[in-house]
Amino acid sequence: MTTSYQTIGQPVSRAEGPDKVTGAALYTADLNLPGLLAGKCLRSPYPHARIKSIDASAARRLPGVRAVLTGQDIPENLVGRMLRDFPMLAKDVVRFVGQKVAAVAADDLDIAQHALNLIEVDYEELPAVFDPVEALEAYAPVLHPNFMKYAGRADDPQEHPNAMARATWGIGNVAEGFAQADYIFEHTFRTPHQHQGYIEPHAVIAQVDGQGRLQMWVNCKTPFLLRRQLSEGIGLPQDRIRINPINIGGDFGGKGSFMDSHVAYWLSKATGRPVRMVMNYIEELMAANPRHPAVMTFKTGVKRDGTITARHARLIFDSGAYGAFRPQKGITYGIGAIGPYRMEHSQIDSYLVYTNKVPCGNMRAPGAPQSTFASECQIDLIARELGMDPYQFRLHNLVRDGEESPLGHHWRNFMGKPTLDAAVREAGYQAPKMTPPDLAADGGDWKVGRGIAVCERHVGAGSSTAKISVDGQGQVTLYTPLQDTGAGFYTMLRQVVSEELGVPYNEVSLVPWSTDDARFDSGVGGSRVTHVGGQAVYGAARAVRAKLAALAADLYGWPESQVVFKESMVAAAGHQAVSLGALAARSGGLVEGDFTYDSERDEDLTCFTAQVAEVAVDRETGQVKVLNFTTAQDVGTVLNPQAHQGQIDGGVMQGLGYALLEELKHEDGRISTLTFGEYKMPTIADIPPLRTVLVQSQSGGPSPYGGKAIGEQPISAVAPAIANAVLDAVGASVTQLPITAERVLQALRSQPA
Amino acid sequence: MEAFEYTAPKTIADAVAALASKGDQARALAGGTDLLVQLRGGRRRAQLVVDVKGVPELNQISYSARTGLTLGAAVPCCLVYQNKSVASAYPGLIDPASLIGSIQIQGRATIGGNLCNSAPSGDSIPAIIALGGVCNIAGSGGKTRQVPAEQFCTGPGRNVLQPGELLVSIHLPPPAANSGANYQRFIPRNEMDIAVAGVGTSVVLDSSKRNFVSARIALASVAPTPVFAKKAGDSLAGKPVSDAAIEEAAKLAMADAKPIDDMRGTIKQRTHLVGVLTRRTLQTAIKRARGE
Numbered sequence A: 001m002t003t004s005y006q007t008i009g010q011p012v013s014r015a016e017g018p019d020k021v022t023g024a025a026l027y028t029a030d031l032n033l034p035g036l037l038a039g040k041c042l043r044s045p046y047p048h049a050r051i052k053s054i055d056a057s058a059a060r061r062l063p064g065v066r067a068v069l070t071g072q073d074i075p076e077n078l079v080g081r082m083l084r085d086f087p088m089l090a091k092d093v094v095r096f097v098g099q100k101v102a103a104v105a106a107d108d109l110d111i112a113q114h115a116l117n118l119i120e121v122d123y124e125e126l127p128a129v130f131d132p133v134e135a136l137e138a139y140a141p142v143l144h145p146n147f148m149k150y151a152g153r154a155d156d157p158q159e160h161p162n163a164m165a166r167a168t169w170g171i172g173n174v175a176e177g178f179a180q181a182d183y184i185f186e187h188t189f190r191t192p193h194q195h196q197g198y199i200e201p202h203a204v205i206a207q208v209d210g211q212g213r214l215q216m217w218v219n220c221k222t223p224f225l226l227r228r229q230l231s232e233g234i235g236l237p238q239d240r241i242r243i244n245p246i247n248i249g250g251d252f253g254g255k256g257s258f259m260d261s262h263v264a265y266w267l268s269k270a271t272g273r274p275v276r277m278v279m280n281y282i283e284e285l286m287a288a289n290p291r292h293p294a295v296m297t298f299k300t301g302v303k304r305d306g307t308i309t310a311r312h313a314r315l316i317f318d319s320g321a322y323g324a325f326r327p328q329k330g331i332t333y334g335i336g337a338i339g340p341y342r343m344e345h346s347q348i349d350s351y352l353v354y355t356n357k358v359p360c361g362n363m364r365a366p367g368a369p370q371s372t373f374a375s376e377c378q379i380d381l382i383a384r385e386l387g388m389d390p391y392q393f394r395l396h397n398l399v400r401d402g403e404e405s406p407l408g409h410h411w412r413n414f415m416g417k418p419t420l421d422a423a424v425r426e427a428g429y430q431a432p433k434m435t436p437p438d439l440a441a442d443g444g445d446w447k448v449g450r451g452i453a454v455c456e457r458h459v460g461a462g463s464s465t466a467k468i469s470v471d472g473q474g475q476v477t478l479y480t481p482l483q484d485t486g487a488g489f490y491t492m493l494r495q496v497v498s499e500e501l502g503v504p505y506n507e508v509s510l511v512p513w514s515t516d517d518a519r520f521d522s523g524v525g526g527s528r529v530t531h532v533g534g535q536a537v538y539g540a541a542r543a544v545r546a547k548l549a550a551l552a553a554d555l556y557g558w559p560e561s562q563v564v565f566k567e568s569m570v571a572a573a574g575h576q577a578v579s580l581g582a583l584a585a586r587s588g589g590l591v592e593g594d595f596t597y598d599s600e601r602d603e604d605l606t607c608f609t610a611q612v613a614e615v616a617v618d619r620e621t622g623q624v625k626v627l628n629f630t631t632a633q634d635v636g637t638v639l640n641p642q643a644h645q646g647q648i649d650g651g652v653m654q655g656l657g658y659a660l661l662e663e664l665k666h667e668d669g670r671i672s673t674l675t676f677g678e679y680k681m682p683t684i685a686d687i688p689p690l691r692t693v694l695v696q697s698q699s700g701g702p703s704p705y706g707g708k709a710i711g712e713q714p715i716s717a718v719a720p721a722i723a724n725a726v727l728d729a730v731g732a733s734v735t736q737l738p739i740t741a742e743r744v745l746q747a748l749r750s751q752p753a
Numbered sequence B: 001m002e003a004f005e006y007t008a009p010k011t012i013a014d015a016v017a018a019l020a021s022k023g024d025q026a027r028a029l030a031g032g033t034d035l036l037v038q039l040r041g042g043r044r045r046a047q048l049v050v051d052v053k054g055v056p057e058l059n060q061i062s063y064s065a066r067t068g069l070t071l072g073a074a075v076p077c078c079l080v081y082q083n084k085s086v087a088s089a090y091p092g093l094i095d096p097a098s099l100i101g102s103i104q105i106q107g108r109a110t111i112g113g114n115l116c117n118s119a120p121s122g123d124s125i126p127a128i129i130a131l132g133g134v135c136n137i138a139g140s141g142g143k144t145r146q147v148p149a150e151q152f153c154t155g156p157g158r159n160v161l162q163p164g165e166l167l168v169s170i171h172l173p174p175p176a177a178n179s180g181a182n183y184q185r186f187i188p189r190n191e192m193d194i195a196v197a198g199v200g201t202s203v204v205l206d207s208s209k210r211n212f213v214s215a216r217i218a219l220a221s222v223a224p225t226p227v228f229a230k231k232a233g234d235s236l237a238g239k240p241v242s243d244a245a246i247e248e249a250a251k252l253a254m255a256d257a258k259p260i261d262d263m264r265g266t267i268k269q270r271t272h273l274v275g276v277l278t279r280r281t282l283q284t285a286i287k288r289a290r291g292e
């Protein structure tokens, strides 16, 4: 695509970067308010227990302790992002190890910690259930007897008291499709909890100000939604709550939950002083909001020639003890589970289930890495059974542009085949496989293999607002309700302003708004910001531009349509240019423009990803080393190639961790991997050379200048590509993530000789 | 982290006196890559931290082909592998010194600290046992004693040091003619990880380089302490170098492994890995002994 843009499409570096690397950028834990207290919570040591009594008297007597709160001391309101099932502090029952039972505010953290040790809680253990499949059995303990009374619950009837939500999607009639098949395959796959692994843990400061208003600083990327959730929990009207802007130290989907916000308010209210609560990383790994584990059974019917006749997926997502960290009313997880394959009969049954484990929330492409792992691994297992190359099998079944998707959508300009072909070409998928010399020399029994996986994902939608002002000095200021999660969009938004007003992007000043300053904003996430935030800023920039052009027409008699904005000057052909500042000064004040953008998701537009992993597997130890990884991505206009590539590389790395290493391990409901020594994220030494091919779609997407989305797209197909490469290398089919050496060995041992 | 007092003595006598003054509430500090993490995480308590990096004997690194190596307990790993004569005489010691943690960690972490931390997974400990290392310990009143490395650790995080005692140095005998050693571990990641299992071996071959004279094998992460698999090593003595002999030693090493199931690995996987790593380290040690 040829463009005539100035800044759009340039790999400009981050305007907000210098402040971050010099430490000038402020995060919640950096703020110091006069009289600030430290807040900390006592957490349940049991996965399921009745609280018989709590004795906090010794803690209350400890010098330096300013407040001790239990469930008795605050209203019983249940809170949640949509489903309100979570008590702010447990009162009668605890349902997971790590649930908050009491809270302390003290002069410092050591005193708070000491006070927690003095609180005595008498528990009576209750039968617990940890496996989401067992949770749906008749004998399973019912975890939420009052579920039907909860606000915000899904409308469809509950099949089992532990199933908090259920959805079915599909077309045709799968029974009919299976009747047409020559072969029917059924496999079950399992995936674990994945923690987002952001650097900054959850942190919040609450202060009830002199007017009785709640002032809050919190690393939450959806402040407008949080304001509502706070209001529901603490009983203050929304306009009595102000969430102030603050930097967020990494998100990956995990920073949209309220976490300690309500408790921090109650502590501040009880003490009359500001209270800061920062989770430590043990608490993060024990009780934040990780990605849902899943158990997924796929049944697929195929003809002898490889044509898929029907696919049925039964997906059970393990929500843990509460559903409060999910923003949707119904269940959306697994909606892409069937894969981008042509078929007349498809059905997905997706369940969200309560267990006595950590409540789960959103992480990058929520629901998709789980179901894509299952779906794309089964594709390879079927192809191999049929004696077909997995690439050919995919080509044979892939939806072509103009055809219907397996959920009945009509994707415009669907880029499946060109993107898959590009990945295969770039990766050298069909080239001979050779063990690298350094591995060949180390004594291992290494075999090399390659695997493909594909996925598609929508561009997100929602609402955002922006305002832009230009002053008499030519200073351009952008106001946005979006909080910086570190993904780079503060630079991208400045580029949009720069493009429209002809000023250097890094001279655009950016002022984040509080919740007082705008009506609403959907917040960051869901592959939304470049589209929604981008369009809001684009609209505001166009509005300012139009005002300035009208002003120039008025003042100088220039034809309004011929006014151009370039290099901080405003000009029209054949006339003496004026500086942006000089023109704005003539307005007698600031020239301002604002714009609110609202959108619904376009189901007929998607972004396609094809990935190829090359791995070596040591047949003696089962160890897997990823040698090369290639991503082909269907894109529209790329607004900032450097930021775009960062999302691809980061998504691949996070997918690689999910594939091979990351797992919150449980023993009887207790997470045992409570440090980054035991919860193993990849280090840079685990990252192979990454290759990317961008495949330009003609239609582009809904973002300004025709951009699509990239934040969530690159993660989901990584694990199945690696699993399929392991299968190709040594014939071991690992159906459970992560693909540990031990699981590879088990699969090798269970192979027919 | 709770507050503690800090002292940095310049002599063994002062260091020992400081340690003795607080009994089990005093901890020696070398690189601090274990101690500071443990103090911050509340897994260890100390009223007094005695920084031993200023004591000359603990910074000694002296090698001669006649007397062997004396390695001060406060010498960081990077100075071990950057020392050319040590690196060429003891490749089996360089293996763990260059894989503990990362470059940054190796700039601080010491072999002495690795021993005194006495983790079952300590990577240098099997290597030192295989190389026949001896620990030189100083106590109060100028008392000293020597403890063979295989007797040093007594439990997870526990060792023979009494309150008030200090590890001064580790001594390795000079490498015998036609000898070689190797340490390997299995970790899920490519670096910065804790051994699921580790094996250190050393072999001495005869002048034909076709027969074992003797061998020593030690294991990491498969018992409450590092394990000296004496029978496995002894089984090779006098035998011709062969796959069958190596396989037999690997079987005996597996029999000496008493691992547990935990989040890092299962009994089955760890025992299996001991077999694989015993074979692989013996093969590398033999190559080194043959100068290949």
Ligand SMILES: Cc1cc2nc3c(=O)[nH]c(=O)nc-3n(C[C@H](O)[C@H](O)[C@H](O)COP(=O)(O)OP(=O)(O)OC[C@H]3O[C@@H](n4cnc5c(N)ncnc54)[C@H](O)[C@@H]3O)c2cc1C
Pocket (backbone or CB within 6 Å): B027, B028, B029, B030, B031, B032, B033, B034, B035, B036, B037, B052, B073, B074, B099, B100, B101, B102, B105, B108, B109, B110, B111, B112, B113, B114, B115, B116, B117, B121, B122, B123, B124, B161, B165, B166, B167, B168, B192, B193, B194
């Ligand atoms: C990121 C990271 C990665 C790591 N990776 C590895 C790894 O791959 N393999 C591995 O084995 N370990 C690893 N470790 C653990 C640690 O680095 C090693 O055990 C290291 O060798 C400890 O040495 P140190 O000098 O830092 O010991 P310190 O922390 O200073 O001391 C350790 C213990 O020994 C005691 N001590 C130290 N010196 C003496 C002495 N002279 N006399 C008596 N007692 C003494 C201390 O009181 C303390 O209890 C890692 C640690 C970190 C933080």
